[in-house]
Amino acid sequence: MPQLTYLEAIRQGIWEEMERDPTVFCLGEDIGIYGGAFKVTDGFIDRFGPERVIDTPIAESAIVGAAFGASLTGMRPVVEFQFMDFIGCAFNQIVNMVAKAHYRWGAPAPLVIRGPSGGNVHGGPFHSQNPEMWFVHAPGLKVVCPASAYDAKGLIKAAIRDNNPVIFFEHKYLYRRTKEEVPAEDYIVPLGKARIAREGRDLSIITYAAMVHTALEAAETLSREGIDLEIVDLRTLAPLDREAIVATLRKTGKVIILHEHARTGGLAGEIAAIINEDAFNHLDGPIVRIAAQDSPVPFSPPQEEYFLPQVSDVLREARRLRAY
Amino acid sequence: MDDAEPQMAKKQKERLAAKSAQAPGTNQRTYTIPDHRLEKPSITIRQVRKAGKVSYEVTGDLSATVPPIRESRYLSKKQCIEIYRWMLLNRKMETALENLYKQGKVVGGVYFGLGQEACSCASAYALHKDEWMGPLIRNQGSTLVRGFSPRDIMMQYMAKAGSPTRGRDASSHFGDIKDRNVVAPISTLGDLLPVLAGVALGARLQGRNIAVMTYIGDGGQSTGVTYEGLNFAAVQDLGLVLFVENNLWAYSTPADMQFRVKDLAERAISYGIPGVIVDGTDACQVYDAAHEACERARRGQGPTLIEAKMMRMKGHAIHDAADYVPKPLFEYWRKRDPIARFENFLLNVKKWLTPTENRELIAGVDQQLEADRDFAVASPMPEPESAAGGVYCEHGCHEIKPKYAIPKARKGSVASPGGTEAAVHLK
Ligand SMILES: Cc1ncc(C[n+]2csc(CCOP(=O)(O)OP(=O)(O)O)c2C)c(N)n1
Ligand SMILES: [Mg+2]
Numbered sequence: 001m002p003q004l005t006y007l008e009a010i011r012q013g014i015w016e017e018m019e020r021d022p023t024v025f026c027l028g029e030d031i032g033i034y035g036g037a038f039k040v041t042d043g044f045i046d047r048f049g050p051e052r053v054i055d056t057p058i059a060e061s062a063i064v065g066a067a068f069g070a071s072l073t074g075m076r077p078v079v080e081f082q083f084m085d086f087i088g089c090a091f092n093q094i095v096n097m098v099a100k101a102h103y104r105w106g107a108p109a110p111l112v113i114r115g116p117s118g119g120n121v122h123g124g125p126f127h128s129q130n131p132e133m134w135f136v137h138a139p140g141l142k143v144v145c146p147a148s149a150y151d152a153k154g155l156i157k158a159a160i161r162d163n164n165p166v167i168f169f170e171h172k173y174l175y176r177r178t179k180e181e182v183p184a185e186d187y188i189v190p191l192g193k194a195r196i197a198r199e200g201r202d203l204s205i206i207t208y209a210a211m212v213h214t215a216l217e218a219a220e221t222l223s224r225e226g227i228d229l230e231i232v233d234l235r236t237l238a239p240l241d242r243e244a245i246v247a248t249l250r251k252t253g254k255v256i257i258l259h260e261h262a263r264t265g266g267l268a269g270e271i272a273a274i275i276n277e278d279a280f281n282h283l284d285g286p287i288v289r290i291a292a293q294d295s296p297v298p299f300s301p302p303q304e305e306y307f308l309p310q311v312s313d314v315l316r317e318a319r320r321l322r323a324y
Numbered sequence: 325m326d327d328a329e330p331q332m333a334k335k336q337k338e339r340l341a342a343k344s345a346q347a348p349g350t351n352q353r354t355y356t357i358p359d360h361r362l363e364k365p366s367i368t369i370r371q372v373r374k375a376g377k378v379s380y381e382v383t384g385d386l387s388a389t390v391p392p393i394r395e396s397r398y399l400s401k402k403q404c405i406e407i408y409r410w411m412l413l414n415r416k417m418e419t420a421l422e423n424l425y426k427q428g429k430v431v432g433g434v435y436f437g438l439g440q441e442a443c444s445c446a447s448a449y450a451l452h453k454d455e456w457m458g459p460l461i462r463n464q465g466s467t468l469v470r471g472f473s474p475r476d477i478m479m480q481y482m483a484k485a486g487s488p489t490r491g492r493d494a495s496s497h498f499g500d501i502k503d504r505n506v507v508a509p510i511s512t513l514g515d516l517l518p519v520l521a522g523v524a525l526g527a528r529l530q531g532r533n534i535a536v537m538t539y540i541g542d543g544g545q546s547t548g549v550t551y552e553g554l555n556f557a558a559v560q561d562l563g564l565v566l567f568v569e570n571n572l573w574a575y576s577t578p579a580d581m582q583f584r585v586k587d588l589a590e591r592a593i594s595y596g597i598p599g600v601i602v603d604g605t606d607a608c609q610v611y612d613a614a615h616e617a618c619e620r621a622r623r624g625q626g627p628t629l630i631e632a633k634m635m636r637m638k639g640h641a642i643h644d645a646a647d648y649v650p651k652p653l654f655e656y657w658r659k660r661d662p663i664a665r666f667e668n669f670l671l672n673v674k675k676w677l678t679p680t681e682n683r684e685l686i687a688g689v690d691q692q693l694e695a696d697r698d699f700a701v702a703s704p705m706p707e708p709e710s711a712a713g714g715v716y717c718e719h720g721c722h723e724i725k726p727k728y729a730i731p732k733a734r735k736g737s738v739a740s741p742g743g744t745e746a747a748v749h750l751k
Contacts, residue, residue, distance in 0.1 A: 058577075
């Protein structure tokens with residue numbers, strides 16, 4: 001099996017979908033000759049032509065609106081955002097036009113909005129954000145956040161085939177830093193299903209995207225101390241895999257929820273509520289959350305490091321919870 | 325009429341009357357977009373597919389000779405030399421930044437305004453000190469003219485504790501509401517327009533018509549908020565000077581794929597405001613258009629759209645080699661370097677600078693930059709903990725007060741800024 005980076009895996013996934021389905025097409029800024037700001041669609045315009053790889057004006061709201069319009073005619077548009085931070089410019093089209101369409105008037109919106117998100121690359125307040133939760137709170141959307149190359153390919157393919165609007169957050173820190181064997185065959189990873197990134201007995205960490213790797217790193221250190229972490233990679237934030245959350249808790253009784261976006265109103269609060277509703281009896285300690293500070297993402301490296309959850313935070317909280 | 329409201333209504337009526345008096349008596353609509361350029365290159369860039377590869381192709385005459393600088397109707401010798409110095413400082417500071425980047429001292433990327441120094445510097449030069457400006461990423465020269473120093477910008481790029489945002493943001497993403505009246509931009513393009521319009525609105529409510537200036541690119545003007553902001557300013561007669569820098573490229577996308585009008589200045593017609601075209605590599609043309617637009621704004625006559633044409637002479641940012649740009653375009657525009665043209669004008673046409681004076685001026689700029697670079701390099705990184713706090717304005721960190729004058733309240737009213745203290749009800 002070939003080794004692919006996270007970025008190459010996404011590229012291959014979209015490419016394969018365009019090869020197998022003529023209704024799939026891409027639109028976005030600088031995705032054609034330039035191949036996208038991060039080169040995800042490199043080579044696409046030569047293969048599929050400017051008709052299916054469309055360089056648009058800088059008009060996010062129009063891009064999303066037009067993608068929805070095309071989807072009404074049975075097309076499957078894949079929209080690229082140069083940075084997911086700019087998704088605010090299309091917010092109304094996404095949450096009011098697209099997300100509500102099926103509920104209101106029975107119109108499915110089989111489109112994907114994808115692009116880079118996440119920090120730890122010193123991008124500053126407008127090139128580092130994790131705006132997932134804005135959309136988790138908008139019923140009608142699916143929200144996907146892969147952590148590995150294997151999943152990234154399977155999930156983007158599933159997202160393109162899904163009959164619902166999917167917001168696909170690609171963590172830019174992982175683009176070229178994670179690499180693994182990715183099957184060349186046609187496979188999908190279903191939306192809405194979490195995976196166990198590491199099996200363990202003592203304590204669960206529920207997380208996703210780049211923080212999976214932070215948790216894995218912490219797990220190595222902790223295993224030498226005799227603490228055996230289980231790591232649940234959610235993969236999809238909406239809809240959440242409630243069963244996987246309950247299952248891991250049933251196994252370990254102790255849980256840390258780890259995410260890169262701000263603490264207040266963050267995903268951890270929602271997961272804590274799910275645990276309270278579905279698995280309260282299995283709890284054997286307080287639900288711990290580790291999250292980013294409630295502030296914009298600062299630019300300067302020492303400040304960004306302070307802002308983001310670190311391996312050391314996981315170590316500290318895991319030791320504390322283990323001893324509880 | 326003695327209270328404020330009917331007076332406003334009266335003014336509004338006068339404005340409308342003045343407008344209809346200007347309208348031609350027939351229903352034949354005629355619009356003119358003054359074009360001050362001394363050459364009018366007609367260049368198009370298209371996607372073409374050849375042998376399975378898609379690339380950009382230029383059509384148009386790229387052989388024309390460089391026109392002279394159009395003499396300014398307003399600028400004195402001293403002012404011309406000042407603008408020239410700002411342009412040099414702008415360019416040389418960016419060269420210094422490029423070197424700092426190569427030495428690994430910059431965090432993230434670097435953005436350049438190479439070829440656009442006349443646009444940034446000569447436009448911002450038209451503003452008064454107590455007026456306002458909102459720069460974009462390439463308008464580092466404008467922030468210099470507004471009173472920031474090269475070390476401020478260098479420290480922004482190096483993420484230093486002493487940067488204007490204390491490490492919290494990068495590049496030209498900084499501002500100052502106290503002394504320099506600069507609105508810190510955000511990345512998303514177009515969002516500054518309504519904000520600057522609002523600054524003019526606030527000033528007018530305090531009895532002052534001021535000019536406010538902001539920038540947008542051939543790419544950024546495609547955003548919806550550009551329309552909203554300019555239309556808002558037009559309807560409210562706010563003194564927004566929108567400086568459109570049509571530099572042919574938006575990242576890798578040519579201007580021909582952003583809009584279908586021939587000149588972006590034509591957009592002014594649809595807002596019902598004046599539009600004008602200038603050569604963006606001619607500092608005198610840029611200044612004159614900006615000055616006239618600012619004067620109009622100060623008379624309370626509303627916004628102006630200025631379109632400046634030139635080319636972005638580097639990639640989008642330092643990581644981008646701009647391989648997609650057809651080479652002949654670079655050759656064409658390199659001959660129209662705004663600094664070389666202005667230098668030639670000052671030295672050889674006007675003879676306002678002797679070669680010796682020019683050398684001294686350049687040496688002064690170099691010295692200033694060296695001192696600023698050394699200062700910025702030696703300055704410390706922020707402490708990690710400095711990431712905390714400051715999300716809210718609390719504990720009296722700012723006093724909010726009218727910048728220009730206390731807004732007029734109705735006669736007999738006892739209102740004062742901030743109002744009177746209210747009782748606090750906790751249940
Ligand atoms: C709303 C929005 N979408 C996308 C971007 C990403 N982006 C930054 S600059 C740029 C190109 C801008 O081109 P233009 O407006 O012509 O300005 P120039 O770079 O030529 O100065 C793009 C696409 C952005 N900043 N804002
Ligand atoms: Mg441009």
